[in-house]
Amino acid sequence: MDSGDVKMRTVMGVGVGERATIGKLREVGEGDLANGSEIALCRKPIDAKRLLEISRADFSALVCVGEGKGEIAETAREVGLPTLFLSEDAAEECDCGENAILYPDRGMLFVSPTIAVMDEFTSISERLPESRELSGIKVCDICEYLSGKILGKAVEMSEQSGSEDALFEIYSRFAEECGEGYITVLIQKEVNRLEHLRALLRAAVYGRIAVASFASSVREYREFCEVFDMAREELSRERREFEDGIARGVASGDILSLLYASELARASDFFVVDAEHLTQAAVGEEKDEACGRYLRLLADEASANIDKLLVCGERELIKTAVEKSKTNFP
Numbered sequence: 001m002d003s004g005d006v007k008m009r010t011v012m013g014v015g016v017g018e019r020a021t022i023g024k025l026r027e028v029g030e031g032d033l034a035n036g037s038e039i040a041l042c043r044k045p046i047d048a049k050r051l052l053e054i055s056r057a058d059f060s061a062l063v064c065v066g067e068g069k070g071e072i073a074e075t076a077r078e079v080g081l082p083t084l085f086l087s088e089d090a091a092e093e094c095d096c097g098e099n100a101i102l103y104p105d106r107g108m109l110f111v112s113p114t115i116a117v118m119d120e121f122t123s124i125s126e127r128l129p130e131s132r133e134l135s136g137i138k139v140c141d142i143c144e145y146l147s148g149k150i151l152g153k154a155v156e157m158s159e160q161s162g163s164e165d166a167l168f169e170i171y172s173r174f175a176e177e178c179g180e181g182y183i184t185v186l187i188q189k190e191v192n193r194l195e196h197l198r199a200l201l202r203a204a205v206y207g208r209i210a211v212a213s214f215a216s217s218v219r220e221y222r223e224f225c226e227v228f229d230m231a232r233e234e235l236s237r238e239r240r241e242f243e244d245g246i247a248r249g250v251a252s253g254d255i256l257s258l259l260y261a262s263e264l265a266r267a268s269d270f271f272v273v274d275a276e277h278l279t280q281a282a283v284g285e286e287k288d289e290a291c292g293r294y295l296r297l298l299a300d301e302a303s304a305n306i307d308k309l310l311v312c313g314e315r316e317l318i319k320t321a322v323e324k325s326k327t328n329f330p
Contacts, residue, residue, distance in 0.1 A: 009111055010166050011093050014068030015104030017082035020173070021061040025111070027096045028054060039063055039100060043091045048075040055081040061102045063109060065091050084109055103169065110166055139174075141318065142184050142272065145299065145309035148322055152182035152208070154272070154312035167199035175207025184210045184272065184312070186251045193224065197231035204243030212249035212272050216256035218263050224248075249310075252298070254278075261298050265305035273298065275313030275321060287317055292324030299325065 023039040040054045042064035048071045054062055061082040066072060068085035076083040082104040086094075094100070094111060101110040142154040155174055174183050185200050187193060193213070200209055213224035228248060235242045249270035250257070254277070257264060265271045275291045291313075299306055311318045 009093070010163065010169075011084075011086065011090050011109040011111060013063075013084045013086040013090055013107050013109070015082070015084050015102075015107040016068060016073050016076040017061075017080070017104040019080075019082050019104070021082045021102045021104075023060045023100065023102075025063065025094055025096055025098050025100055026059075028057070028059065039102060041091075041094055041096060043088070046072070048072045051075050051081065051083070052079060055079040061104075063091070063094060063100075063102065103173075106169065108169060110169070138276075140276065140313050141315045142182070142310055142312040143318055143322065145295065145311055145322060146307060148319065150315070151310070152184065154184045154186055154274075156186040156188075156274070164195045164199045167196060168202050171200045171203035171209065172206040175203055175209055182208045182210055184212060184249070184310070186272070186274065186312070187211065187213045187224075189214050189220070193227045194231055194234075197228050198235060201231055201235060201242040201244075201246065202240060204246050205241055209243070210247040210249060210270070212251040212268075212270070214251045214274075215264065216254060217260050218267050221250050221264060221267055249308075252278075258294065258298055258301065261301040262304070265302040265308050268308070270308045270310055271298075271302065271305070272310040272312055275311060275318050288320045288324055291317065291321035295321060295325035 021039065025041045026038045028040040028042060038059055039061045040057075040059040040063070042050075042054075042062070045065045046054075051062065051064075051072055052075060059081075061084075062076070063084045063086060065088050066085040068083075073083075073085070082102055084102055084104055084107065094109070098111050103109075138156040140154050140156075141150055142152055143150050153174065155171075171183070171185065185196070187196050197211070200211055203209060211228075213221065215221040215224060225248060232242070232244065247269040249272055250264045250268045252258070252261070252264075252271065252273050261271070273291075273295060275287075278291055278294055295311065299309065302309065311322060
């Protein structure tokens with residue numbers, strides 16, 4: 001299989017352990033040593049002794065052929081090595097050199113050439129405090145414009161973010177790890193919105209999730225709402241568990257949405273400005289200046305609904321931009 005042509009996919013098996021792990025898949029031989037961020041891949045059944053050797057070779061996790069029962073499963077638990085046991089056919093879906101995320105407690109392995117591997121990754125929760133990239137996912141802070149209070153995290157999904165089941169797993173993990181904070185999912189116009197919305201409606205059962213679609217006009221926002229309603233109706237017909245009452249908003253990252261800000265704010269539950277999108281061409285202090293001026297214009301344009309205005313991006317950028325918009329641009 002040519003990993004360069006493969007998008008994110010899910011491989012199912014029997015997992016042992018609870019710790020989510022990310023790393024590069026590497027077929028392991030006798031006496032091999034790892035760098036602490038590699039996931040050992042064994043395409044043939046192994047015994048408990050071999051598993052113990054792999055755990056001592058500094059691999060972060062193990063994917064191997066087996067049923068996940070008996071002595072070998074107990075050994076994996078005892079040594080604390082996250083392990084996924086697969087059928088031989090499922091193991092053939094994994095290629096050496098591919099990046100993957102292993103969720104042993106869910107019996108899932110996400111494989112994708114777009115996942116960013118970090119040397120000390122242990123769980124999604126460790127990635128939440130800062131803005132980072134993970135297989136087409138950008139995570140950053142989101143704050144309330146009026147108070148400047150950080151409400152939670154914004155999660156922006158790209159076109160290559162995976163299947164509905166993969167998206168559901170990611171959304172639900174973020175929701176669980178964020179606790180009382182909100183996860184606000186920003187969806188680009190180009191992605192498969194129905195797939196994303198089905199996944200996040202299901203995941204909202206596990207935490208506080210809101211969703212916003214990038215839109216430059218009320219018409220575009222209403223089209224998004226139609227897809228949202230379609231996703232909800234499909235899940236209801238299928239008798240799938242989902243959260244029906246999540247907030248729907250508009251995400252803004254261009255000048256066009258500013259022109260229709262008042263109408264968009266009235267039509268939606270909230271209006272979120274993506275500071276990173278807005279300031280792509282700016283550097284240094286220019287970012288603060290550009291975002292601050294935009295926020296001031298937006299606040300004036302949508303003043304009747306200013307309580308709905310949110311801002312997302314790197315924490316220092318949005319903090320400074322919000323302050324400047326209120327003091328430097330009367």
